[in-house]
Amino acid sequence: MRHYLTLAALAVTAAAGCGGGSSYGGGTVTSTGNGTPAGGTTAAGFVITIAGLRFSPVNLAVPPGTTVTVINDDSMLHSVTSEATAGSFTKGSVAGVSFDTGEFTGQRTFTIPATATAGTVIPYYCVVHTSTMATPNGTITIDPNAGSSSVPAPATGPSAY
Numbered sequence: 685m686r687h688y689l690t691l692a693a694l695a696v697t698a699a700a701g702c703g704g705g706s707s708y709g710g711g712t713v714t715s716t717g718n719g720t721p722a723g724g725t726t727a728a729g730f731v732i733t734i735a736g737l738r739f740s741p742v743n744l745a746v747p748p749g750t751t752v753t754v755i756n757d758d759s760m761l762h763s764v765t766s767e768a769t770a771g772s773f774t775k776g777s778v779a780g781v782s783f784d785t786g787e788f789t790g791q792r793t794f795t796i797p798a799t800a801t802a803g804t805v806i807p808y809y810c811v812v813h814t815s816t817m818a819t820p821n822g823t824i825t826i827d828p829n830a831g832s833s834s835v836p837a838p839a840t841g842p843s844a845y
């Protein structure tokens with residue numbers, strides 16, 4: 685199980701890495717389902733993307749007080765809902781930290797309390813699909829030193845390929 689998730693995460697990362705299409709000259713954006721606008725100004729900061737019934741990244745580290753953006757690229761409803769125990773598929777909290785986007789498509793945000801304790805790991809799930817998600821559980825880890833992992837690459841010069 686853990687192996688599968690790791691590989692899946694790597695595959696997603698690799699796909700995203702190849703997809704930085706800023707060097708494609710054409711101005712026309714075709715809707716390939718890869719929901720990155722051409723402008724490169726997707727939500728910077730801490731982002732969970734849901735696509736193909738998969739949370740990405742499966743484990744996101746954020747500092748206390750962070751506003752987390754959740755982007756649902758699927759056409760179906762999903763949620764990012766905290767649970768006390770991974771796999772319980774019941775709304776809950778860990779060390780006083782809880783969050784719930786509710787069922788949504790498009791984009792939602794929630795904010796981690798500034799009082800969240802470093803090292804707290806909060807599992808989350810989708811209330812619509814529970815165990816049938818490709819990644820049934822994700823986690824958010826509170827890490828004061830966590831850096832934003834989703835800042836778009838600078839648009840200056842050729843991409844570092």
Ligand SMILES: [Cu+2]
Nearest residue numbers: 762810812813
């Ligand atoms: Cu779902």
